[in-house]
Amino acid sequence: MSDSLTLRRPDDWHLHLRDGAMLRAVLPETARHFARAIIMPNLVPPVVTGAQASDYRDRILDALPAGMQFQPLMTLYLTEETDPDDLAAAHASGLVTSVKLYPAGATTNSASGVSDFDKVRPVLERMAEIGCPLCVHGEVVDADIDIFDREAVFIDRVLDPIRRATPGLRVVMEHITTKTAAAYVRAHEKDLGATITTHHLVINRNHILVGGIKPHYYCLPVAKREEHRLALRAAATSGDARFFLGTDSAPHTDAAKLQPCGCAGCFTATNTLSILAEVFEQDGALDRLEAFAALNGPAFYGLPPNEETITLTKGAPVSYPDHIATDEGPVTVFDPMMPLHWRVS
Template structure:
């Protein structure tokens, strides 16, 4: 007996599209299944002004496959020199949907991020006034802090104090990886705080990266944590709590850059995310919660209507995906969940 699941078309609330040849190669993988995506601004140079966002949006739209129905939701990269007036104008025109905070040095192309929060308070207060969400990469960068503890320390020393200083600012803690993140977000007022959870953090833990040899294609930032943290993320995703929604953090790097002596952080999952998620939710007996997590909770937080189009998945024999996608710069390896995927996107 064939099992089917029809959802409102999902959105991706944290996505890296890169630029140039990489953008042209990976954008079709997202636009095939997703209606909208929050597009990360950490290009080189970063997207820091309204003019930058217009130019990047135009490049994305030009790279869309013919007939694709996909809306890029643009963001600005918060720096210590961000102009509140430029940001306000970009938001009020509908150009941008959020602003992204990278602590300086936290992840790929984050060198322009914030070091002194006093220098961005005027921007954050403007965002609170106009109800523009702040998307946060939630890790401290102090080299004295163990990499597996950086999310928990960020909550205590940066995020919570920041939210107390600007209590009306709506915040998304992106790609949470710990039970600490789940617990903190769960305790916040609904509508004021949200969190994205990635596909890969619902599946892998740190053993997948390190046991039996180093697996570079599982290396990401924030790095995957213990299995108990992974289990907490799954519990949050399937809970039906509207504070939690999908942000794949699909982040393509070519294989030579992943497999080098200093390999890049990032997991590319755009192509098979919906199959992976259906498998995770099915195994947890929570398929009825997948639509909320992937299609409804994110739009609700951002004040947008859900997509009217639908996506149908069918359950059957294992579905295979190409191990790589090809780009003009080299191959990009697709996330391998490590188990068969029985759910395929039918339409």
């Protein structure tokens, strides 16, 4: 097997950059390897209008170190008060690439999300009309639904009804975590795609809970049983154009992760490409890594793939920092619990 792999420069179709000091610290970790990224809008307050998206994009570009090339693809945070005309104008101008649906209370900074899906139906219909994709955090938040079942229930109760009621709406099921979600994507050839994170290809729920609680493996949606992790790996490495990379890299300071009610999220921007190469090699699918990381996402979003290339070379294990320093405190880099032999050269 070759010890060198050249592929088009990849994109990240689900990324948290935060703002302020955190943004300035973590942005280079993504821009070093990725050409573009879908930027999550769950700031406090959230990015809900075109004007706010424009301001946030300016702050991201201002934080980009000299010499780095990176394009933030902006999203709007869907609320029950979202103005369809403002959304349509922002999308038509090229400012906004997609809209993000958070069920209210589903994850970090999702309190402003949707509780009554009938109230956003006019927005969804407008999005279908103009071809603006909807990115969904696919979990219900009902207290009587087990946290490990929330994705499957969301598909049945929320996602499938939305898609049936809104023909032509393009939907990205973000950070899928179950074989149920992977099977749902495969069963629908039109207007549906899914992102898979780096960490969900590596961890199952045992890694969070066995031998003591591991806060840095706690994320939402939470990692599931091993059978689901294996299903995600099969989907990611299959070459199927409906599956593509969205890291959901989510920086939190160690102080926020380690408190009694710790934050959900894994920070993977720094070492994602090395991890992915290791995973794809383990599964005999290195020839399909380019599709997952650099081709399938642009195809779904109707964008051209990047012309630039990167090269991964295999050798002695790569060393990555344990933490990224920020003015707010250290952020732990995801530990894949295995040696990483592929480095970006």
